[in-house]
Each structure stands twice: as C-alpha cells, then as structure tokens.
Amino acid sequence: MKIGIHKKVGSYSDRWIEYCKENNIDYKIVNAYDSNIVEQLVDCDIFMWHHHHANYRDALFAKQLLNSLETAGKKVFPDFKTDWHFDDKLGQKYLFEALGIQAAPSYAFYDKKSAKKWIDSTTFPKVFKLRGGAGSANVQLAKSKKDAVKFVNKCFSRGFSQFDGIRNFKERIKHYRNSKDTLFGVFKGFGRMFIKTEFAKMHPKEKGYAYFQEFIPNDGYDIRIEIVEDKAIALIRKARKNDFRASGGHMDYFNHEYITPDVIKFAFDVYDKLSMQSCAMDLVRNNIDGKLYVVEVCYCYGVDDDEFDHGYWDRDGNLHNEKFNGLDLMIESVIKN
Ligand SMILES: Nc1ncnc2c1ncn2[C@@H]1O[C@H](COP(=O)(O)OP(=O)(O)O)[C@@H](O)[C@H]1O
Numbered sequence: 020m021k022i023g024i025h026k027k028v029g030s031y032s033d034r035w036i037e038y039c040k041e042n043n044i045d046y047k048i049v050n051a052y053d054s055n056i057v058e059q060l061v062d063c064d065i066f067m068w069h070h071h072h073a074n075y076r077d078a079l080f081a082k083q084l085l086n087s088l089e090t091a092g093k094k095v096f097p098d099f100k101t102d103w104h105f106d107d108k109l110g111q112k113y114l115f116e117a118l119g120i121q122a123a124p125s126y127a128f129y130d131k132k133s134a135k136k137w138i139d140s141t142t143f144p145k146v147f148k149l150r151g152g153a154g155s156a157n158v159q160l161a162k163s164k165k166d167a168v169k170f171v172n173k174c175f176s177r178g179f180s181q182f183d184g185i186r187n188f189k190e191r192i193k194h195y196r197n198s199k200d201t202l203f204g205v206f207k208g209f210g211r212m213f214i215k216t217e218f219a220k221m222h223p224k225e226k227g228y229a230y231f232q233e234f235i236p237n238d239g240y241d242i243r244i245e246i247v248e249d250k251a252i253a254l255i256r257k258a259r260k261n262d263f264r265a266s267g268g269h270m271d272y273f274n275h276e277y278i279t280p281d282v283i284k285f286a287f288d289v290y291d292k293l294s295m296q297s298c299a300m301d302l303v304r305n306n307i308d309g310k311l312y313v314v315e316v317c318y319c320y321g322v323d324d325d326e327f328d329h330g331y332w333d334r335d336g337n338l339h340n341e342k343f344n345g346l347d348l349m350i351e352s353v354i355k356n
Pocket residue numbers: 123146148152153154155156157158232233234235236240241258263264265266267301303314315
C-alpha cells in the first residue's frame with residue numbers, strides 16, 4: 020500500500036509525511052499542479068491533499084481531481100462526500116435540508132426579483148453570506164430591509180469580491196487592539212487595500228445569487244466540533260465585541276462545561292448523516308428554544324499549537340483527557356477503510 024501526498028509546507032501534509040515516516044508507511048510526494056498528476060499517482064493506492072479554499076488554483080480543480088481519482092477506484096482524502104460542499108455554504112443549504120439536519124433556516128435566490136419579493140415579506144435581522152470564505156470574512160448582518168436590498172442589488176450587479184481589503188484592514192485593527200494581531204499585521208492589512216491577494220485577483224466575483232440565513236439568537240458563542248471517526252474535539256469560540264460573529268475572532272476556549280452530552284450526541288448524529296471522513300462544524304445554541312443549529316461544516320480547520328492537547332470526546336459523551344493528533348486520525352482512517 021502506497022500513499023501519494025500533495026506536499027505544501029504549512030498544510031496538513033507536514034504532519035501526514037511525518038506520520039508516514041514514524042510508522043514506516045510507503046509514501047510518495049506528488050505535485051497536484053502538474054498536468055501529469057494522474058500518472059504520478061499510478062503506483063499509489065491512496066491520494067491525500069489538504070487543499071485550501073483561499074488558493075485559487077485549489078479552488079479551480081482540487082475537487083475535480085480528487086473525484087476523478089475516487090471514481091477510478093483510488094482511496095482519496097478528502098473524498099467526494101467529505102469535499103463536494105467544502106467552502107460552499109450554498110451547497111450546504113441543500114445538503115442540510117435533504118438530510119434533515121437541524122441547521123439555520125436559509126434562503127437562496129437566483130434572480131433579483133424573487134429576492135426582493137422575499138425581502139418584502141420577511142422579517143429582520145437576517146444573516147447575509149457569500150457561499151465561500153472563512154473567518155467570518157464574508158458574513159454580514161442584514162439588520163433591516165434596507166441592508167438586505169443593498170446586498171441583493173450588489174449580488175445582481177457588480178458582485179462581491181471574496182476578499183474585501185477595507186473590511187480586512189478594519190478587522191486587523193480590531194484584532195490589534197485586542198492583542199490578537201501585530202502592528203506588522205496591521206501594516207500588511209493596509210497594503211492589502213491596494214495590492215490584492217492572488218486569490219482576489221484570480222477568483223471570479225461572487226454574483227448571480229443571494230444567500231441569507233435566519234439569525235439564530237444565542238449567548239455570544241459558537242460551539243466548534245471537529246470529528247474524525249469516533250473522536251471529537253470541542254471548543255467554544257466567543258463572538259467579537261459588539262458583533263454576532265465568532266469565527267475568525269481568535270477567542271477560542273476549551274471550556275468543557277459548555278460541551279454537554281446533547282452537544283456531543285447532536286454533533287455525532289450530524290457527522291454520521293453527512294458521511295464525511297473528517298468534519299469541523301460550527302454550532303450555535305438558540306437561546307430561545309435551547310436547540311442546537313448547524314451553521315456550516317468543513318472537512319478541514321485551522322490547527323492551533325495546542326489544538327489536540329485538551330482531550331477528546333467519544334461517541335458516548337465521555338471526555339478522555341489524553342493528547343492525540345487529529346491529523347493522524349485522518350490518515351489512519353483512510354488506511355483502515
Ligand atoms: N445563522 C446564524 N445565526 C447566528 N450567528 C451566525 C449565523 N451564521 C453565522 N453566524 C456567526 O457568524 C460566524 C461566521 O459564520 P460562518 O457561516 O461560520 O462563516 P465562516 O465560514 O466565515 O466561518 C459564525 O462563527 C457565527 O458566530
């Protein structure tokens with residue numbers, strides 16, 4: 020058995036390669052961007068690629084490559100069910116509805132007229148999102164009908180760039196004030212208002228659809244769960260000051276008391292329904308009905324230095340105070356299956 024790994028420094032491949040070395044697993048480094056990538060993988064049974072939503076090249080063809088190899092009988096990570104809706108909240112709307120997953124009710128429109136008709140008949144606030152993006156970068160509150168109309172007009176005219184330099188700069192200043200970013204980071208953010216990221220230059224504008232979610236009233240935190248097979252990491256992410264958004268705010272806490280048995284049960288139920296190899300999910304608890312709602316799911320997640328130092332939960336809701344490595348679980352699970 021041989022594993023082909025697309026190597027990118029700073030991605031999961033760092034750990035996957037180490038894991039293969041430590042466990043004497045036959046592996047080969049391949050380059051997914053080469054036109055002959057399929058040929059490079061001829062002698063491999065498994066292909067693993069931690070592709071990233073903010074790399075325009077990955078966004079262009081990672082899913083297509085992985086799905087082609089899977090169709091041809093290779094084991095891949097991430098596989099089709101894990102990956103097709105990655106960085107695609109619009110796709111996830113239909114997925115959650117089809118699977119009966121309790122998620123924030125959502126509304127999608129593909130023309131201006133129907134979007135405006137809905138705006139006239141609904142209540143506010145609503146959450147407005149682009150289908151892609153992370154760290155709350157493309158998530159905003161439509162507090163009123165006026166806000167919603169403004170968003171919709173832009174959706175069906177010049178569209179949205181997935182990277183907004185001004186919003187990014189403001190965010191970096193806020194983070195700097197809260198000691199979550201450096202002065203250098205703020206300068207970089209300033210420069211980014213003029214020099215676009217490669218992704219922003221190459222990625223087409225987001226337009227032709229408008230996507231809203233029902234705002235789920237909550238106590239100012241998300242529950243983030245990361246599952247592979249039978250192990251779940253759980254943490255709390257607090258919302259930014261005077262803001263409803265937690266993702267990207269860097270206020271993560273491993274407060275185990277928030278991780279009640281119903282959270283673990285709900286998360287594993289969702290994970291099983293989705294049939295994903297690895298799943299990070301954002302949940303919010305509605306502080307009116309007390310129920311948990313899925314906000315979004317993702318096959319990968321940012322790994323902090325202490326990510327795997329706080330123990331894990333099993334399917335029965337027991338907390339195991341043991342160190343482990345979630346990235347190892349991904350490779351172990353691919354080999355085992
Ligand atoms: N429907 C919602 N109701 C309440 N809060 C939400 C809702 N959707 C998103 N949020 C908040 O906004 C943050 C960012 O939204 P999310 O969809 O997770 O986008 P991202 O991909 O940028 O993480 C979440 O972490 C959550 O705190």
